[in-house]
Amino acid sequence: MKRRIFPTIISYTLLIIFCVVFVAPILIVLYNSFKSRFYISDAPFELPDADTFVGLENYFEGIDKIGFFSAFGWSLFITVLSVGAIVIFTSMTAWYITRHKSRFTSALYYAFVFSMIVPFQMVMFTLTKTANMLSLDNPLGLVFIYLGFGSGLSIFMFSGFIKSIPSEIEEAAMIDGCSPLQTFFRVVFPVLKPTSITVAILNAMWIWNDYLLPYLLIGSEYKTIPIAVQYLKGGYGSIDMGAMMAMLVLAIIPIILFYLFSQKYIIKGVVAGAVKG
Amino acid sequence: MSLKKYFPIFVLPTLAAFLIAFVIPFLLGVFLSFTEFTTILDAQWTGISNYIKAFSNDDFLNALWFTVKFTVVSVISINIIAFALANLLTKGLKGTNIFRTIFFMPNLIGGIVLGYIWQLIINGVLKFFGVTITYDPAYGFWGLVILLNWQLIGYMMVIYIAGLQNIPSDLQEAAKVDGANRWQTLKNVTLPLVMPSVTICTFLTLTNSFKLFDQNLALTAGAPSQQTAMLALDIYNTFYSKVGWEGVGQAKAVIFFLIVAVISFTQLILTRKREVEH
Numbered sequence: 001m002k003r004r005i006f007p008t009i010i011s012y013t014l015l016i017i018f019c020v021v022f023v024a025p026i027l028i029v030l031y032n033s034f035k036s037r038f039y040i041s042d043a044p045f046e047l048p049d050a051d052t053f054v055g056l057e058n059y060f061e062g063i064d065k066i067g068f069f070s071a072f073g074w075s076l077f078i079t080v081l082s083v084g085a086i087v088i089f090t091s092m093t094a095w096y097i098t099r100h101k102s103r104f105t106s107a108l109y110y111a112f113v114f115s116m117i118v119p120f121q122m123v124m125f126t127l128t129k130t131a132n133m134l135s136l137d138n139p140l141g142l143v144f145i146y147l148g149f150g151s152g153l154s155i156f157m158f159s160g161f162i163k164s165i166p167s168e169i170e171e172a173a174m175i176d177g178c179s180p181l182q183t184f185f186r187v188v189f190p191v192l193k194p195t196s197i198t199v200a201i202l203n204a205m206w207i208w209n210d211y212l213l214p215y216l217l218i219g220s221e222y223k224t225i226p227i228a229v230q231y232l233k234g235g236y237g238s239i240d241m242g243a244m245m246a247m248l249v250l251a252i253i254p255i256i257l258f259y260l261f262s263q264k265y266i267i268k269g270v271v272a273g274a275v276k277g
Numbered sequence: 278m279s280l281k282k283y284f285p286i287f288v289l290p291t292l293a294a295f296l297i298a299f300v301i302p303f304l305l306g307v308f309l310s311f312t313e314f315t316t317i318l319d320a321q322w323t324g325i326s327n328y329i330k331a332f333s334n335d336d337f338l339n340a341l342w343f344t345v346k347f348t349v350v351s352v353i354s355i356n357i358i359a360f361a362l363a364n365l366l367t368k369g370l371k372g373t374n375i376f377r378t379i380f381f382m383p384n385l386i387g388g389i390v391l392g393y394i395w396q397l398i399i400n401g402v403l404k405f406f407g408v409t410i411t412y413d414p415a416y417g418f419w420g421l422v423i424l425l426n427w428q429l430i431g432y433m434m435v436i437y438i439a440g441l442q443n444i445p446s447d448l449q450e451a452a453k454v455d456g457a458n459r460w461q462t463l464k465n466v467t468l469p470l471v472m473p474s475v476t477i478c479t480f481l482t483l484t485n486s487f488k489l490f491d492q493n494l495a496l497t498a499g500a501p502s503q504q505t506a507m508l509a510l511d512i513y514n515t516f517y518s519k520v521g522w523e524g525v526g527q528a529k530a531v532i533f534f535l536i537v538a539v540i541s542f543t544q545l546i547l548t549r550k551r552e553v554e555h
């Protein structure tokens with residue numbers, strides 16, 4: 001017995017130490033958000049006391065300064081529409097190019113796969129200019145850009161799954177008089193559900209947190225949450241640390257809530273995405 | 278087949294977005310790296326002079342070296358710690374799920390927010406020595422390493438856990454019966470069987486470290502004097518804070534892309550080779 005208990009204690013000790021390291025930074029930001037901004041940089045590890053506690057003042061100031069709720073709204077709008085568009089359109093495209101084999105469709109497939117390895121900086125400048133010229137520098141235009149830029153990984157994942165399912169059912173549906181569209185949405189799309197969830201999660205994580213593309217494209221008029229947080233830093237002036245702490249907390253809360261409710265899917269999706277990507 | 282006339286519905290929306298968001302900017306980017314321009318339309322062919330300028334630019338060479346060092350250190354530390362945690366969490370201890378949930382969480386927080394969280398913590402610690410993170414490039418370097426470890430350990434751990442759970446437990450038991458100690462079991466049984474996970478995690482940490490931007494911008498923004506700017510940030514600065522350097526910026530971006538492509542292909546070849554062996 002003794003030999004079994006001892007390693008267990010060591011394991012737990014190690015795990016608990018790591019837990020503290022993982023949670024502490026968030027807790028420190030949390031309690032600093034209730035301190036007066038003059039006491040944050042000077043003594044970030046001290047808990048708020050009677051002198052330094054300012055209640056929700058930092059929150060009101062931060063929300064007002066960066067327009068937090070409007071940023072939250074735009075982040076949500078852009079993420080939901082982009083993820084929806086990506087799941088629907090790329091699954092359709094993946095099905096078509098997997099089932100309708102021709103030189104053109106396989107060239108297309110390789111172009112999509114190729115785009116996965118290209119870093120954003122490669123197209124940063126030219127994409128911004130192209131989007132400006134085509135008047136895509138607005139939230140809906142951004143959704144369209146995300147569909148194009150996110151299509152590589154999504155098509156790769158959908159195609160991989162579609163290749164593994166037999167086409168007999170689809171053929172039977174077509175013989176019974178279903179049009180390709182009906183076949184896709186009634187027969188194929190429901191079968192793709194696990195992959196759709198994975199694709200949705202991977203893209204949502206990326207788009208919700210993306211800073212550079214929305215900043216370059218729509219940042220001067222519309223702020224998403226990452227743009228709003230970065231905006232607090234401003235030009236050369238000093239940062240209002242109080243507002244910064246409060247906004248960091250507000251930026252993290254929705255993510256943690258979403259994570260706790262859909263943890264199972266997120267971890268599964270991330271593992272599936274990693275194994276295939 | 279009748280599918281063909283449905284091409285406009287099934288493929289066209291994605292294809293149009295793909296052309297505008299990727300194909301055209303990519304080809305234009307390759308072309309512009311050989312020209313001098315400020316607005317794309319005024320491009321003048323200049324051959325490889327942008328590439329020569331890029332490679333004789335101190336900021337770029339410094340960023341390249343900084344990025345390589347950062348990537349090597351991060352890949353090693355993240356994978357070792359993630360693998361160790363995954364090992365602890367596949368022993369059937371109670372509370373495994375709670376630990377997994379906590380370790381994975383930082384991965385969901387965006388780079389900008391992460392950068393400012395760690396700026397507070399690191400500056401708080403450095404305060405005891407009377408300095409800030411922008412005082413010495415070494416502080417920024419290790420700050421970024423700690424930040425990325427914090428962000429990616431949980432992610433890699435989850436992949437390692439999946440890999441470890443796929444190992445049939447009778448293999449490890451057989452090793453025990455044969456008298457292998459823990460270290461021998463780990464080295465000769467467990468590790469060879471999780472090699473696919475090791476390849477995936479190495480590749481993911483490699484590309485994530487190499488392409489890092491948001492965290493870099495928020496934590497140090499390159500300070501002091503661009504010495505902690507990584508490649509992605511240096512390319513951004515070349516485009517947007519140096520007038521007349523757009524062509525050089527694009528040449529740097531092409532070089533950056535080629536390095537990432539080489540890393541990706543190496544990974545692909547390694548994975549293929551291993552699949553054949555099995």
